Amino acid sequence: MTTAYSQLRATFTRLSRFSHLSSIAGWDMQTMMPAEGSKARSEALAELSVLQHQILTAAQVGEWLQQARQEDLNDLEQANLREMHRQYQHAALLPESLVEAKSLAGARCEHAWRRQRPANDWEGFADNLREVVKLSRQEATLRAEAAGISRYDSLLDLYEPGMTAVKLDEIFGDLKQWLPSLLQQVVARQQSQHFAQPEGPFAIDQQKALGLKVMKRLGFNFDAGRLDISAHPFCGGVPQDVRITTRYNEQEFITAMMGVVHETGHARYEQNLPKEWLGQPVANARSMGIHESQSLLFEMQLGCSDVFLQSIYPLVIEQFGLRPGLEQANFIKLNQRVQPGLIRVDADEVSYPAHIILRYEIEQALIEGEIEVEDIPALWNSKMQQYLGLDTVGNYRDGCMQDIHWTDGGFGYFPTYTLGAMYAAQLFQTANKAVPTLQEDITRGDLTALFQWLNQNIWQHGSRFSTDQLIANATGETLNTGYFRRHLESRYGELA
Amino acid sequence: MTTAYSQLRATFTRLSRFSHLSSIAGWDMQTMMPAEGSKARSEALAELSVLQHQILTAAQVGEWLQQARQEDLNDLEQANLREMHRQYQHAALLPESLVEAKSLAGARCEHAWRRQRPANDWEGFADNLREVVKLSRQEATLRAEAAGISRYDSLLDLYEPGMTAVKLDEIFGDLKQWLPSLLQQVVARQQSQHFAQPEGPFAIDQQKALGLKVMKRLGFNFDAGRLDISAHPFCGGVPQDVRITTRYNEQEFITAMMGVVHETGHARYEQNLPKEWLGQPVANARSMGIHESQSLLFEMQLGCSDVFLQSIYPLVIEQFGLRPGLEQANFIKLNQRVQPGLIRVDADEVSYPAHIILRYEIEQALIEGEIEVEDIPALWNSKMQQYLGLDTVGNYRDGCMQDIHWTDGGFGYFPTYTLGAMYAAQLFQTANKAVPTLQEDITRGDLTALFQWLNQNIWQHGSRFSTDQLIANATGETLNTGYFRRHLESRYGELA
Incomplete structure (x- = not known):
């Protein structure tokens, strides 16, 4: 039938x-x-x-x-x-005319932004952004009315189903309690330390060879995916054929290498989605936050840990030889350096949440109609001062014009980065409890048990459960910021 | 309106x-x-x-x-x-059930052929081929009835609109008059010559660099295309972004290099189809025969000529250094070597037509119902003896099982290879008359006038004219085998 x-x-x-x-x-x-x-x-x-x-x-x-x-x-x-x-x-939900208008306004705003950003042209950018915001508000209104939720929540739901501004206020409110002082402490302590810059150049084919070895160590299936180069690293393709990218700089190899670790986290999630359901929505990755939790578990929880860095150190030396600045202790320190700066994508894991909370607070107010586009720069400046102690007055290019997300109306996306970081901490600490030998395993370069745990608890489920249910099944509770705090304090805190 | x-x-x-x-x-x-x-x-x-x-x-x-x-x-x-x-x-014209049945039977036959060919398993192959032939005859019958032409002509028309078996019989009949004896003469004369094998290895990245230089010389637009590697070289992509491929063998660089020259001929045709009409059928390449005429004009008429080989010789030496076997005279001779063999894709331009005529005569009789699949091997053997003096009895793998074309019902395609070779000769000789300095231009590495002539006469017209009209407009007459004969005689004949 x-x-x-x-x-x-x-x-x-x-x-x-x-x-x-x-x-x-x-x-x-x-x-x-x-x-x-x-x-x-x-x-x-x-x-x-x-x-x-x-x-x-x-x-x-x-x-x-x-x-x-x-x-x-x-x-x-x-x-x-x-x-x-x-x-x-x-x-x-959206009438075709709105979809088309959004797409056109977004394309126009993004296209112009590519030259307006280097030119620091806020006025020009604001003109286009106003139209994008207007249409995103219309979209949010339609979605909100249909779902009986707030306008901003209806956009959040596109990327992180079930997430709300009320929950985020609570989560981010908690972070704002303890993160700024932790950050200050770490920065103060690291100021007295010496970080040597490893001596380049690092030939691109050598960097690629190292990346491939690290991917292999991380269990990437090369019969179902590839590594290539693009201006902005990403993970694309399909679960049967996952395409990840990185970019290389001959003077410095750590960024490209850790980029590969990050994208491999995304890739392994995709490669291990439920095979027999591929093609059906239930086989898709759960959400952007869960996706990011996998890349950040690979990059931050695992990748920047002492034990993992020790375990791949021989691969690095094998590729580049022992050069000045490539001593093991310095190699580890470089991967754990904390330096608050203006640019989100360059941020370390301690200052990153500040970038996200700032954007969240601004975009939420913008979509709910509490502020207008012209209010953004002043808010940006005051929040950068408050959260990171940095001044951005008049520097739009490294301030509110630095990201591509708002240019085509991607409001509601930013929070998934920090949600991912927090899910990653919660999952990794739980995996460590479930696999008591995990730290020794990692030191030996054996990640089998970790990947089994991730597959068992996250990868194989696709979108079968809600995010809350998935995390609760895996860790015994829904999102708890305590894990992230413990992670940062144990890696960067006074006793670290 | x-x-x-x-x-x-x-x-x-x-x-x-x-x-x-x-x-x-x-x-x-x-x-x-x-x-x-x-x-x-x-x-x-x-x-x-x-x-x-x-x-x-x-x-x-x-x-x-x-x-x-x-x-x-x-x-x-x-x-x-x-x-x-x-x-x-x-x-x-075709009912969906026939399209589907053909596609399935073709896929099955081709899939099995991939192991049957190395196993020399004619019986197993014939079982699948019978089904493919049956369905291709049904297809041909439907097409023939609708168009009021013969069954085989209706398949020819798919690849070379307007071409008929009557015309082909005349064209190929002419070739059969003079080609076998020319071939014998050339082979006899070349037997006394010494061909040195250039000393390898030739690193693949060096071969690729040479290929790119040759493509540049041949006017390939790298902002609208790329060169990559595949098991079987081809020209794909779209006119705005033409993707050509080659394959490399570290022991020998000439095959890959001339493969690049061949595919660049296809590519320049695609890259120069009428821009303002792209996306409409009239902007498509005229036919398979005309497409092949461009690749063969590049590879055979131009690419294997003394003057062109002299002009790119410095690029070869720049890449590989002057090694034993890479003396200029030997480099030219290697590109003009005539050696009849069993395999079509390895054939030189003098013996190639024999491979095509043989296939044409067999597939035509097969589609018209004059012979059956089990008659193929005996016919293949007798025609190989007759046209090339070679024995293939029992050697199916290098005989009637060597090509992929018939496995999925591509009957009617083979003639376009030799039509292309003949169009190429006719076009190139006409271009040489139209541009009296052409031979000197080529020697100097300046191909501008040749490409202008090709663009003027072939590329920019897409499918605007019929093949006959296009060739007549360009050369003053429709296909005339005399050009091809003059070309072969002048390059390989007694007085060459």
């Missing part, structure tokens, strides 16, 4: 095949495509995206979703149906 | 965007994709191909094609409409 659910299954399989092509063509655009291919590629991807939107929001899909609720489905099918419904609603 | 023609224009623009994604994902599959991506990629491409077929064969497209005939269209629009109609008919 052809059930509504089986029709939905077939429809989402079809959609995932189109997503596959879109992912690969998107990856190609960032890594391989020569300049003159750009226009035709954008048009081809836009055409596919219109098609995907049409298939997903067809009236029949809405009807099948209603009918399938009455059908006899097992737990996984129920979860799959819930995720289908989520996707359908997110797509079907 | 929305005309039927403008509706068609929009539909074909949309189709070309999907083709873009299919081309890039197909290129990626051959060059970048790791093994485990294969199944998901094939499914994604098949899904897209079903979609493209549905869009192209929609009843409305048929109606618009009828209506557009009554509309006021200029010459180019008329030509575009003609090509639209051609695509529509080719796609719409």
Whole structure:
């Protein structure tokens, strides 16, 4: 019998095949495509995206979703149906005219931003951003009304289902209690330490070879993925063929290497999503926050730990030889250096949350209509002073114009970075309890037990559970900022 | 006013965007994709191909094609409409059940062939091939009835519009008159010559660097294309972003280098198709024969000429140094060596046509129902004896099982290789008359005038004219085998 659910299954399989092509063509655009291919590629991807939107929001899909609720489905099918419904609603809620207007305004704002940022042209940028904010507010209003939640919460839900401003206020409020003083202490202590800069150059093919060895150590499946180069590192492709990228600088290899560690965390999650469900929404990664928890568990919890750095140190020396600045102790210290700065993407893990809280507070007020675009610079400055003690007056390019997220209306995304950092701490400490030999394992370069635990508790579940349920199943409780605090205090605190 | 023609224009623009994604994902599959991506990629491409077929064969497209005939269209629009109609008919003529059956039988036959060929398993192969032939005959019958032509001609028309078995019999009949004796003479004369094998190894990155320099010399636009590696060299991508490939062997660099020259010929045709019409059928390359004429003009007419080889010789020495066997005279001789052999893809330009004529005669009889699959080996053997004096009895793997074309029903394709070789000779001799300084230009490494002539006469026209018209416009007459004979005699004949 052809059930509504089986029709939905077939429809989402079809959609995932189109997503596959879109992912690969998107990856190609960032890594391989020569300049003159750009226009035709954008048009081809836009055409596919219109098609995907049409298939997903067809009236029949809405009807099948209603009918399938009455059908006899097992737990996984129920979860799959819930995720289908989520996707359908997110797509079907907005009138096509708004989708188009948002896309145009976003493209215009981002395009101009690429030259306005280096030119420090806030006035020019603000003109375009106003339009983006106006349309994002319209979007948020429609989503909020349909879901009976606040406007900003409705955008948060796109990236981190179930997350709300009330919860974030509590979580970030807690961080604001103890993080600034911890940061001050660490900075003060590190000021008396000496950090040597390892002597370059580090040839790019050597750096790539090191990256591949580290990926291998981290269990990356090279029969189902690759490492390439792009201007902005990312993890793309499809679960059967995960494409990660990094970028190289001949003078310095640690950034590229840790970038590879970070993206490998994303990649292993993708490579280990439930195989038998691939193509169905329930097999997708749970949320942006959980995705980031995997990359940050790899990069920060594991990657910047003394034991892991010790374990890969021989690989580094094998590749570059023992040069001045490449002594083991200095190599470890460089990976744990704390230096508050203006730029989020360059931030260490202690100052990073301040960058996020600042953006969260501004974007939330912006979407709820409590502030306007012209209020952003002053707020940015006062919060940078308050959280990091840094002055950005008049420096828009390294201040409120530094990120790409707002240019095309990605409001609600920023919090997932710090949620990910906190989930990562909670998961890693739980894994250490579950696997008492883990620290010794890591020292020996044996990560099997860690990956088994992650697979068991996170990877294999895809989107079967809500984020809260997934974290509670894995760690015995929902998000608890105490883990993140313990992590930072134990790595950077007085007794560290 | 929305005309039927403008509706068609929009539909074909949309189709070309999907083709873009299919081309890039197909290129990626051959060059970048790791093994485990294969199944998901094939499914994604098949899904897209079903979609493209549905869009192209929609009843409305048929109606618009009828209506557009009554509309006021200029010459180019008329030509575009003609090509639209051609695509529509080719796609719409076959019932979906036959398309699917052909695709399945072809995939099965090709898949099994990959192990049957090395195992020399003719019986096993013949079982699958019989099904492919049966379905190809059904296809040919439907196409032939609709077009009022013979069955084999209806398949030829897919690759070389307007070509017929009657014309081919005449053309190939002429070749059979003079080519075998020319071949014998050349072989006899070359037997007394000494060909030294240049001393390897030739590092792959050095070979790639040489290939890129040669591509640059040949005018390849690197802002609109790339060079990569694949098991079987090809030219793919889209006109705005042409992807060519080659493969490397550390012991020998000439094959990879001349492969690059060949694919660059295809690439420059694609890169210079009429820009303002890209996305419309009239902007497509004219035919497989004309496409091959460009790659063979680059590889054989230009690439293997003394003057061109002299002009790139300094690049070769710059890359590899003057090694034993890399003396200029020997380098030129190696590129003009004639050695009849069993394998088509390894054949020189003098023996190549024999491989094609043999395949043409067999596939034509097969499609017309004059012979059956079990008759192939005996025919193959007798024709190999007759045309090349070689014995293949019992050697199926290097005989009738060597090519991939028949495995998935690509009957009618083979003749385009030799048509391309003959068009290439005709075009190149005409260009030399039109540009009296051409030989000196080539010696100096200046190919501007040649490329201007090709652009003027071939590239910029896309599919505006029929093949006959295009060749007649360019050279003053339709295909004339005399040019090809003069070329071979002047390069390889007694007086050469």
